[in-house]
Amino acid sequence: MANFYIDTPELRYHLNHPLMKRIVELKERDYTDKDKYDYAPVDFEDAMDSYDKVLEIVGEICGDIIGPNAEEVDHEGPSVIDGRVKYACGTAENLDATRKAGLMGMAMPRRYGGLNFPVVPYIMAADIVSRADAGFENLWGLQDCAETLYEFGSEEQRQKFLPRVCNGETMSMDLTEPDAGSDLQSVMLKATYSEADGCWLLNGVKRFITNGDSDIHLVLARSEEGTKDGRGLSMFVYDKNSGGVTVRRIENKMGIKGSPTCELVYKNAKAELCGDRKLGLIKYVMALMNGARLGICAQGVGLSQAAYNEALAYAKDRAQFGKAIINFPAVQEILSIMKAKLDASRALLYETARYVDVYKALEDVQRERKLTPEERTEMKKYSKLADAFTPIGKAMASEYANQNAYDSIQIHGGSGFMKDYTCERLYRDARITSIYEGTTQLQVIAAIRHVTTGTYLAQMKAYHEQPVKPELEYLKDKLARLTDCYENAINFVTEKKDTEYIDFHARRLVEMASTIIMSYLLLNDANNDDELFKKSFIVYLNYTESEVNKHYSFISGFNAEEAGYYKYVSSENEGLKTED
Amino acid sequence: MSLKIIVLAKQVPDTRNVGKDAMKADGTVNRAALPAIFNPEDLNALELALQIKEENPGATIELLTMGPPRAADIIREGLFRGADGGYLLTDRAFAGADTLATSYALSCAIKKIGDYDIIISGRQAIDGDTAQVGPQVAEKLGIPQITYAEEIVELKDKSITIKRRIEKGVEIVKSELPVLLTANATAKECRPRNAKLLQKFKHARTVSEQVDLDEDYTNLYSNRPGLNLNEWSTKDVDANLEECGLSGSPTKVKKIENIVFQAKENKKLGASDAEIEDLIVELITNHTIG
Numbered sequence A: 001m002a003n004f005y006i007d008t009p010e011l012r013y014h015l016n017h018p019l020m021k022r023i024v025e026l027k028e029r030d031y032t033d034k035d036k037y038d039y040a041p042v043d044f045e046d047a048m049d050s051y052d053k054v055l056e057i058v059g060e061i062c063g064d065i066i067g068p069n070a071e072e073v074d075h076e077g078p079s080v081i082d083g084r085v086k087y088a089c090g091t092a093e094n095l096d097a098t099r100k101a102g103l104m105g106m107a108m109p110r111r112y113g114g115l116n117f118p119v120v121p122y123i124m125a126a127d128i129v130s131r132a133d134a135g136f137e138n139l140w141g142l143q144d145c146a147e148t149l150y151e152f153g154s155e156e157q158r159q160k161f162l163p164r165v166c167n168g169e170t171m172s173m174d175l176t177e178p179d180a181g182s183d184l185q186s187v188m189l190k191a192t193y194s195e196a197d198g199c200w201l202l203n204g205v206k207r208f209i210t211n212g213d214s215d216i217h218l219v220l221a222r223s224e225e226g227t228k229d230g231r232g233l234s235m236f237v238y239d240k241n242s243g244g245v246t247v248r249r250i251e252n253k254m255g256i257k258g259s260p261t262c263e264l265v266y267k268n269a270k271a272e273l274c275g276d277r278k279l280g281l282i283k284y285v286m287a288l289m290n291g292a293r294l295g296i297c298a299q300g301v302g303l304s305q306a307a308y309n310e311a312l313a314y315a316k317d318r319a320q321f322g323k324a325i326i327n328f329p330a331v332q333e334i335l336s337i338m339k340a341k342l343d344a345s346r347a348l349l350y351e352t353a354r355y356v357d358v359y360k361a362l363e364d365v366q367r368e369r370k371l372t373p374e375e376r377t378e379m380k381k382y383s384k385l386a387d388a389f390t391p392i393g394k395a396m397a398s399e400y401a402n403q404n405a406y407d408s409i410q411i412h413g414g415s416g417f418m419k420d421y422t423c424e425r426l427y428r429d430a431r432i433t434s435i436y437e438g439t440t441q442l443q444v445i446a447a448i449r450h451v452t453t454g455t456y457l458a459q460m461k462a463y464h465e466q467p468v469k470p471e472l473e474y475l476k477d478k479l480a481r482l483t484d485c486y487e488n489a490i491n492f493v494t495e496k497k498d499t500e501y502i503d504f505h506a507r508r509l510v511e512m513a514s515t516i517i518m519s520y521l522l523l524n525d526a527n528n529d530d531e532l533f534k535k536s537f538i539v540y541l542n543y544t545e546s547e548v549n550k551h552y553s554f555i556s557g558f559n560a561e562e563a564g565y566y567k568y569v570s571s572e573n574e575g576l577k578t579e580d
Numbered sequence B: 001m002s003l004k005i006i007v008l009a010k011q012v013p014d015t016r017n018v019g020k021d022a023m024k025a026d027g028t029v030n031r032a033a034l035p036a037i038f039n040p041e042d043l044n045a046l047e048l049a050l051q052i053k054e055e056n057p058g059a060t061i062e063l064l065t066m067g068p069p070r071a072a073d074i075i076r077e078g079l080f081r082g083a084d085g086g087y088l089l090t091d092r093a094f095a096g097a098d099t100l101a102t103s104y105a106l107s108c109a110i111k112k113i114g115d116y117d118i119i120i121s122g123r124q125a126i127d128g129d130t131a132q133v134g135p136q137v138a139e140k141l142g143i144p145q146i147t148y149a150e151e152i153v154e155l156k157d158k159s160i161t162i163k164r165r166i167e168k169g170v171e172i173v174k175s176e177l178p179v180l181l182t183a184n185a186t187a188k189e190c191r192p193r194n195a196k197l198l199q200k201f202k203h204a205r206t207v208s209e210q211v212d213l214d215e216d217y218t219n220l221y222s223n224r225p226g227l228n229l230n231e232w233s234t235k236d237v238d239a240n241l242e243e244c245g246l247s248g249s250p251t252k253v254k255k256i257e258n259i260v261f262q263a264k265e266n267k268k269l270g271a272s273d274a275e276i277e278d279l280i281v282e283l284i285t286n287h288t289i290g
Helices: A009-015 A021-025 A027-035 A044-076 A091-099 A119-132 A134-141 A144-152 A155-166 A280-317 A329-366 A372-418 A424-436 A440-452 A455-465 A470-494 A499-528 A530-557 A560-566 B042-053 B071-080 B100-111 B133-141 B195-201 B209-210 B275-283
Strands: A079-081 A084-086 A173-174 A189-194 A199-210 A217-224 A233-239 A243-251 A261-274 B002-006 B012-014 B037-040 B060-066 B085-089 B120-121 B145-157 B159-166 B169-176 B180-184 B230-234
Touching: A009 A044, A009 A119, A009 A233, A009 A329, A009 B002, A009 B159, A021 A027, A021 A044, A044 A119, A044 A424, A044 B195, A079 A243, A079 B085, A084 A243, A084 A440, A091 A134, A091 B169, A119 A134, A119 A329, A119 B042, A134 A280, A134 A424, A134 B037, A144 A155, A144 A173, A144 A217, A144 A233, A144 A280, A155 A233, A173 A329, A199 A217, A199 A233, A199 B180, A217 A280, A217 B012, A261 B120, A280 A329, A280 A372, A280 A424, A329 A499, A329 A530, A372 A440, A372 A455, A372 A499, A424 B085, A440 A455, A440 A470, A440 B037, A455 A499, A455 B012, A470 A499, A470 B012, A470 B195, A499 A530, A499 B195, B002 B042, B002 B133, B012 B071, B037 B042, B037 B071, B037 B275, B042 B060, B042 B071, B042 B120, B042 B145, B060 B071, B060 B100, B071 B085, B071 B195, B071 B209, B071 B230, B085 B100, B100 B133, B120 B133, B133 B145, B145 B169, B159 B180, B195 B275
Parallel strands: A173 A217, A189 A217, B002 B060, B002 B120, B060 B085, B085 B230, B120 B180, B145 B180
Antiparallel strands: A079 A084, A189 A199, A199 A261, A217 A233, A233 A261, A243 A261, B012 B037, B145 B159, B159 B169
């Protein structure tokens, strides 16, 4: 009878952010759908009330069905029978519940059968689902692919596929191959146009494909024969009903075991080109990945919440030395820091989601009419912020999920090491979040240019302009000092005018930027709701201070000559496999 | 096959989460202290109806509930899950009804709705636990009844085959339509509310509820007629006042006792097989188990 939305008041707080007014107004085109669809909102309050009530449904399903099924799904896992995936029983039940609740295609426009939800409430649902079962979030969250199909597919493709997604058919993005993981430019799956069939035929192998036996696949394939880089790749839509793709095997993974990770064999699989040739990787997959990264950010936050909840409940329940262990300072500090990291990464998640919302909604308006100069400026501003915040959101939320899962086991002591407690599954489930959809190291690479070009710094200064209550002023001053520290650190690194030197310190600089930004966000939250956020803000600010000082001290005192000691050198072809 | 299904549902105090203030000093239920919920087995009944609807396109589901004005929530909850409409029987004259008066009122309403094929109610409500209302409604309508229904085995040619859960097993029975079923708690759990239907029907109100509404939404009810919920009084269902409410209820509550459970006896048991066996024998002999 638990409701994972209602029992976490922080969620409702984040849903009701002032920027939602603008987001909903754009997304709903001034509420014009109300005359066409009987479930469209009539005004802002009505729309917000709908998001809230639908999230209650999500919370209920997660509390009553998905959460309780998670352990069995983890043990049973999916299997492959005759080249097809069979989900674990609990997974099938979860899918049935989310379909019946109409939670597929949540962000799609109503004309395709969707709910037309902005990113914020959709990603909040992802946050809640991940807390219940991070593995299931992968299947449910792949409805993200519909967004890419909507943005780049033809109207005919939209009408053909999107209503199916909204009715509950699942999707997958078939990108990686045995020799193309982080480096997608090396994708080899071959796409050839067949005049006889009047369509494209796909041949080759894909590996590590989440939910690879889905109903509708987006496939990255090499359409330009003889090319070797990203410019020879296009995106295709493959419909499972056409046949030609079988599942050769599924991986035996450490975590998120309910989510089938497939190796797929394509044999003359008929597919449609999505968008323009040659833009597959450089444009469409990049857009797809940005959406997916926000999804992983939500997955990390949901996992952090689950890890914290388990730790807190155990600490209250477990008695040692004659009292509950929550009374011991060492345990209290771990719990406080877990909660602070959870609240910090969640604040960053929804800030990023709002940025994505504004620019995506404007981009969509642009498909219907020319934007005014003010709107164009607004779109550019938020697009840039979304681009800057998505990688740090993904990196920090996934790293914190791992840290919180580790700490959750620590609170459980020896029992946490046993299979009997949920924290053990969370630890395994969290591990992949800092790897897939771009490792933390790749997120740092995406983020570093916003360090050097000043996007983060400008945003810190913008946050600083917001007034706070007098009692929080001294903490805001502290943040200003940390911001100066960060600025100095950037100068130390960039004045060498050596990109390799910037790469060497990139992680530290990005972490400094991320923690300061999250502190500013929590400052604002604590200013709005003292009871809900002040504790986390203070704890997190102290944590930020120690992190920033640590990195500052390393960077400012670093002897550049010693950088060489961190290097490993390989001869030109060493480490590269040769294939005959 | 176009089928007309009526689901009988009741709003009940959530007796599963009873706190200290659940009873008033006079021994009656303190409704204010208990949240009002959809009676759990009535949700099982709704799910059976929804399954029939899924497999028989064209079938319709109407909810029928009797209670105070706030029981309109039950109809909304049904609409959120896929019911097509509903009726709220509400009138001061219905108040204080026992199972006889309740089944009378419901049967009057069902006759008014008319042309039904299947009526489904929950086996019993968690506030009264009588399990009498469903069977009595069937009797008053003069139609067959299948109680403890767990699963619909087959539905064709105006007849229905049902798996019913009985003590120590199941029984498969077949009946002609129209029929009344009472759903057992072991039947499939009701599906969640649907996001689209919730947004569509969240503004659905009875006429008396519309009076208190915010002015911003009043024109919704002329634009979207589906949002007007039916509200029926004794007059609307041609009920004989004598047979309704308190005056139609022969059941009189003589006395209510507050029972406080107390641990009486304490027994410590060793881990040996003999001791465990002795205890089992003792429990079987005094009919605690077995």
